[in-house]
Amino acid sequence: MLGLMQSQQLLISSLIDFAERHHGEGEIVSRRVEGDIHRCTYRDIAKRSRKVANALDGLHLAFGDRVATLAWNGYRHLELYFGVSGSGKVLHTLNPRLHPDQVVWIANHSQDQVLCFDMTFLPIVKAVHARCTTIKHYIALCDADQLPIDTGIPGLQSYEAWIAKQPETFTWPEFDENSASSMCYTSGTTGNPKAALYSHRSTILHAWASGMPDALNMSARDSVLPVVPMFHVNAWGLPYSAAMTGAKMVFPGPAMDGKSIYDLIENEKVTFAAGVPTVWQMLLGHMQQGSLRFSTLTRTVIGGSACPPAMITAFNDIYGVEVLHAWGMTEMSPLGTVCTLKNKHAGMDSEQKMAVRMKQGRGIYGVDMKIVDESGAELPWDGKAFGDLLVKGPWVIKEYYKGEGGSPLVNGWFPTGDVATIDSDGYMQITDRSKDVIKSGGEWISSIDVENIAMAHPAVAMAACVGMKHPKWDERPIVVVVKKPGAEVSREELLAFFEGKTAKWQIPDDVVFVDAIPLGATGKMQKTKLRETLKDYQLPTL
């Protein structure tokens, strides 16, 4: 017997409809590529999203056709989020930090029909357009009078001219909520890039789940700053959850430096900011230098990679900002866990609470997770046993776009490639990426644990722990370190710093000082590249 409730498909268009109707005056503030601050409202975004939809209709795209963006976080990008997906096309957010060859490969693989790009990325588009075989329309996200001439890009139009002539009314189509809404490629460590193809349903469910008090806790009283790029897993879904709640949105554009971010937080009364550790490091550096304080920021979510404990402590103890440690991945829309406390922690002192906050957090309803040993058998949730972390849920992929890489699921579960523990309260802690874990004498050493200790040293700006072949122990860890500008620390001092902080056999065999550690397009350390640069390295203990 079926229930007798109204059947209403969960569509992305309903988010912007809701925001317009119930939060029409809600502010959208953007630092533009042009450098100035732009202000508009959800009402404006809604109107202009409908103009985008009409403009796309004018290009005679088919349902499900891909519309790509190469763009920073800003209001025009937001309009494309709703205009493209809302009208039944698929928003493909290209990552501008990729090598142009990769951009070409990805654009051709996804068969993009349209490319909308910020002027910052004109050089990339110039370099790639001749090789992008499916793109028929190029739209520069600028005013008509700023459209560059003689670019060689065929039929290039300015976004503002493109939508100016369109009507403000558009009836969003109704269709199956399982239809594709957007896609995001993940670089992957082996093989070609692979894309997660999100659906309207997965996007709406993820927006609800991520907005909950135990996740990102988003309300109409928030002013939200997504520093995490809209080209990286849809800025963790914040454009959707903000529209769902009517939160003010503040977009940083291309300016991610400490001063720009700090000024935006203060001027726009930001209450909640989201980003990866590397960006927060720049922000904290700027604040330390100027002895600055936050006046409205109360919480920040940190994800993308494990957050150094020193950063959580700094935010909490010095600046009174609650750090929400979060974990997820492109294949998970991305949210899987957020570290918020439970009722039972209420009576704990701040040190005990901090110990909980160091973990990646507990699963939010909708995502289930488990850890398994090498045979696939489930391991206990005791905070000690560690194994491969698997997840499932309605916003986790079942396969990659075009079946790339075959079926990733193991009995319905998606293997995350992370190694983790889960404690009896359900708090998960990543101990390593399965490919980064160091196997020494039959035991596993967590590269993340080693890095966290090194990062706690005042002279260390960045640290990467990698395993080196060893004839007796199989592998032994070394730590590659970038020193803070002007700071000094010797190999011996740093190794001594590890003593008492971890088991003796887990202390690295060596320290290698470098000027920089290679970072990937999403700001994560690229250990594969780092290992290449160390190919002639020899352990001192050999």
Next chain:
Amino acid sequence: MLGLMQSQQLLISSLIDFAERHHGEGEIVSRRVEGDIHRCTYRDIAKRSRKVANALDGLHLAFGDRVATLAWNGYRHLELYFGVSGSGKVLHTLNPRLHPDQVVWIANHSQDQVLCFDMTFLPIVKAVHARCTTIKHYIALCDADQLPIDTGIPGLQSYEAWIAKQPETFTWPEFDENSASSMCYTSGTTGNPKAALYSHRSTILHAWASGMPDALNMSARDSVLPVVPMFHVNAWGLPYSAAMTGAKMVFPGPAMDGKSIYDLIENEKVTFAAGVPTVWQMLLGHMQQGSLRFSTLTRTVIGGSACPPAMITAFNDIYGVEVLHAWGMTEMSPLGTVCTLKNKHAGMDSEQKMAVRMKQGRGIYGVDMKIVDESGAELPWDGKAFGDLLVKGPWVIKEYYKGEGGSPLVNGWFPTGDVATIDSDGYMQITDRSKDVIKSGGEWISSIDVENIAMAHPAVAMAACVGMKHPKWDERPIVVVVKKPGAEVSREELLAFFEGKTAKWQIPDDVVFVDAIPLGATGKMQKTKLRETLKDYQLPTL
């Protein structure tokens, strides 16, 4: 093109699975019919829900068969919530406050196969069982040794004996999320009772929506007291949203008096309580008498009927408890609006904020609403224009069970029977029930406005405004008043109290003092009955 996300049906069984796995030690505290306090955990509830599912299998029920309850809020009722719906049967929560004849009519109409009842309701079951033609199994929610003998109820079993012999393991079936999960009859003012038939999908979506920060704001740090009965629209969905978030639950059982509720709030560190105004009035009365204060309660949601402003002020100003004014109905699962503030209200003083809080609130994402005039044309959101309130959304009914009463929808919108204004920020205010509004000289007088003014008088315990036929004005309002014990106020004093608080022509023509105002099964004033008792009344102005 479809997205490539995991397809996972949204089923109620996933809520208790999640609570067991991620919040296994979360507490469930119940004041029992027996009078004592019972403690268990989500882990226990999960285990016993599976025993219920196995026990139901033993009764050879079909998918979709109705299992009825006549029960207070408590852990056994919670187990039935998950065990019945989780296993694919439909939970039918009968309202024990109805007349036995109505119980019979409803049980036969819904074709209940099983009836589980608290011992409090043994007299009802004794009175009705011979006439309940479809119920084959009677389960008394008690221990085996407390099963009464010689009841005449055929095959009566104790719940504890019934589930004791069942295994703790059960694989929840997977099925279409649109399948019926539970049902609730609404008394209706005309015709027979009609039932809303909820689905698994509507229940899960409603749980997400109602848990959001701008709705009931539920987290794992909460201790939730649903005073609103589980037989009334599933206690506003709190059993589901609490399991979804791992919140501690505190059940009051049959004891709704001020002292019992207060003691439970203090002893169980309740942070959030939900109920109708009449219950809170008893609580506030108890606190006033004893000069008591709350130590943990920070917010309360008040719904079911418009909350007297004096009560919102008392909670806020005297007890520091945030009152969330909410509005919904059985046909809406029930949540439609909650009154939480927006970013723009941050700078307002407490009086201005209070003016916002007096309204029923703004729509939560998922529910859309509009007000229309008599021709069905949409009215502006200006806070002044009032008209019939219509709603739609995935947790709003499309029709009643068995098509009772025909198709209620008007162009896809459900007419709520309320008259309301909506302001430019989306805050809705009920001005009246469409059947209670008083039409005087071509103008409408809100019975609720009149009642709110009367209720603000210190001597008034309860007030009902009804319209009386008038040859010249069509109708004129009078106010029927119950005085507080020991308090005195004269007709003239009360009428004078209205002066300056409303337009002269909206002041009632008369005051009628009574000992009690008839209340319905859900604690709402029954104006139909009240009008019957006033059938010989004559306006003094005639």
